[in-house]
Amino acid sequence: MSQIELNLIVLYSSNPKALAIWYGKLLGHTVNEEKHGKGPLHYSIQLGESVVEFYPQKYERLSAPITFGLRVNADKFENFQITTKHRMLNESS
Numbered sequence: 001m002s003q004i005e006l007n008l009i010v011l012y013s014s015n016p017k018a019l020a021i022w023y024g025k026l027l028g029h030t031v032n033e034e035k036h037g038k039g040p041l042h043y044s045i046q047l048g049e050s051v052v053e054f055y056p057q058k059y060e061r062l063s064a065p066i067t068f069g070l071r072v073n074a075d076k077f078e079n080f081q082i083t084t085k086h087r088m089l090n091e092s093s
Contacts, residue, residue: 008069009052016043016054023052 013019020043024031029045034053043054 005049005071006069007050007071008067009050010055010067010069011052012055012057012066014057016056019043020045020054023054 011019020031024045027045027047029047032044032046033041034044035041040056042056045052
């Protein structure tokens with residue numbers, strides 16, 4: 001495994017089913033319907049070891065309409081934390 005691998009992308013939409021179907025056709029993959037516990041009904045597409053998930057957009061949501069998940073090698077994690085900076089896309093510079 002490389003130091004960092006993208007393993008999750010979550011897209012939020014007012015119509016997650018339609019968005020998932022569109023991406024499924026574009027990527028040539030099957031769309032799966034999912035619901036975990038009390039969470040919302042959502043959709044996913046498996047791309048190798050990565051997953052793209054499509055969730056309903058909540059209007060009160062303050063974060064960006066996309067979330068990324070990274071898989072980090074545990075041996076490299078401490079160095080990753082020290083050398084990586086992040087900020088929200090809507091933060092002013």
